[in-house]
Amino acid sequence: MRILHTADWHFGRQLEGRDRRIEQAAFVDELCQIADDKSVDLVLIAGDVYDSVNPPAWAEELFYEALERLSAEGTRGVVVIAGNHDQPERVRAAAPLATKHGIVLLGLPKESPLTPEETVEGRVRIVDGGPSWLELAVPGCEHHAVVLALPYPSESRLKELLSESFSQEQMQLAFSERIGQLLTELSRHFRDDTVNLVTSHLFVMGGLETDSERPIQIGGAMTVSPMAFPEKADYVALGHLHRLQKLREKPLVRYSGSPLSYSFSEAGQSKAVVLVEVVPGSEVQEEIIYLTSGRPLARWKATEGISQVEQWLAEGRDAGAWIDLELHVSDVIDPAEFQRLRKLSDDFLKIQRVVVREDRQDEETERVELAELTPEQLFRRFYERKRGAQPDERLVAMFERLLAETGGEEEAQ
Numbered sequence: 001m002r003i004l005h006t007a008d009w010h011f012g013r014q015l016e017g018r019d020r021r022i023e024q025a026a027f028v029d030e031l032c033q034i035a036d037d038k039s040v041d042l043v044l045i046a047g048d049v050y051d052s053v054n055p056p057a058w059a060e061e062l063f064y065e066a067l068e069r070l071s072a073e074g075t076r077g078v079v080v081i082a083g084n085h086d087q088p089e090r091v092r093a094a095a096p097l098a099t100k101h102g103i104v105l106l107g108l109p110k111e112s113p114l115t116p117e118e119t120v121e122g123r124v125r126i127v128d129g130g131p132s133w134l135e136l137a138v139p140g141c142e143h144h145a146v147v148l149a150l151p152y153p154s155e156s157r158l159k160e161l162l163s164e165s166f167s168q169e170q171m172q173l174a175f176s177e178r179i180g181q182l183l184t185e186l187s188r189h190f191r192d193d194t195v196n197l198v199t200s201h202l203f204v205m206g207g208l209e210t211d212s213e214r215p216i217q218i219g220g221a222m223t224v225s226p227m228a229f230p231e232k233a234d235y236v237a238l239g240h241l242h243r244l245q246k247l248r249e250k251p252l253v254r255y256s257g258s259p260l261s262y263s264f265s266e267a268g269q270s271k272a273v274v275l276v277e278v279v280p281g282s283e284v285q286e287e288i289i290y291l292t293s294g295r296p297l298a299r300w301k302a303t304e305g306i307s308q309v310e311q312w313l314a315e316g317r318d319a320g321a322w323i324d325l326e327l328h329v330s331d332v333i334d335p336a337e338f339q340r341l342r343k344l345s346d347d348f349l350k351i352q353r354v355v356v357r358e359d360r361q362d363e364e365t366e367r368v369e370l371a372e373l374t375p376e377q378l379f380r381r382f383y384e385r386k387r388g389a390q391p392d393e394r395l396v397a398m399f400e401r402l403l404a405e406t407g408g409e410e411e412a413q
Helices: 021-037 057-071 088-092 095-101 168-189 306-315 335-343 360-371 375-387 393-405 408-412
Strands: 002-006 042-046 077-081 103-106 125-130 133-137 145-150 195-201 235-239 245-248 252-255 272-277 285-290 297-302 322-329 348-355
Touching: 002 021, 002 195, 002 235, 021 057, 021 272, 042 195, 042 235, 057 077, 057 095, 077 133, 077 145, 077 195, 088 103, 095 103, 103 145, 133 168, 145 168, 168 195, 297 306, 306 322, 306 335, 335 348, 375 393
Parallel strands: 002 042, 042 077, 077 103, 145 195, 195 235, 235 252, 297 322, 322 348
Antiparallel strands: 002 272, 125 133, 133 145, 245 252, 272 285
């Protein structure tokens, strides 16, 4: 059986105010093509389908389009679980319809998959199932798949108080032990003649984070030990961390990572999906398939000013990437020049100006000058350096009123 693992789509998410729907739609195209080209039997989507509990309508449309295409008219299995970004009821809302096409949608831990009253020859069939597990028969596959599916298992979603202690260490231990216990109990459904899989949305100890993940833990209170996963599992497909990474060899425990880079902390990372081939009793065969649909992220540090930026653009540096620009200047940039810089490329998502003082004697002179300025002059100077333009007179008047209300000029100085 060939299983394709993906997670953390975050449909609806923006980057510095820029819409990513074109890239996200291109990812769906690429993912469906991979599923067809690699003759995938089962797709596991390990949570965070959406970026928020109330995604835009187009994000929901794109998700349902992806499910329809991936299911290949009910001949390929698809299992989706909710992540910490997802609203569980929204993820599972279409379950009555989806189940008829071999698509399993689970929103809460301990939730049971729906089973259709009638089965259709040549389509994916849910053979059995219960809270947090299911057995799938896929057309053309000799072996069934048993999937332990655990959507994001917070205390509130589990409806359990896992620890009465407020100690971070004790809370973390209690959470990890409970998840391990739950998976161990569920693993009794594993058999020697089935493909045994686990999928969940968790933070596993040892995993490497980026800035784009919304924390699902207080300190380390909601982390799980890599040893919590049952030995009988052939593959563990995880969601939450956006970096592709392996946490354990046997069983094979992996994060597929997100399909797109969602913060500049992920600049330079390659995005991928994971394909595994499993035959009961044999070694798991793994293939990392790198994606090309998302635009890369790049960080530029122009220490030589705008002329250096112009040179890099002329050379075609990081063509097609979203760019976070750090521009080093010796003084305030003229507003017109700054606007010209913005118009040089639509790929600049952030432009941060860093004023660099090379002459320490000039710094000392400036300190003396600053000491002689009035609060209003200091405000004007500060605003100009931060924004590259003079403040509006109404803003200056507001500053003066606030200054008067807080004790006057001497206190402000």
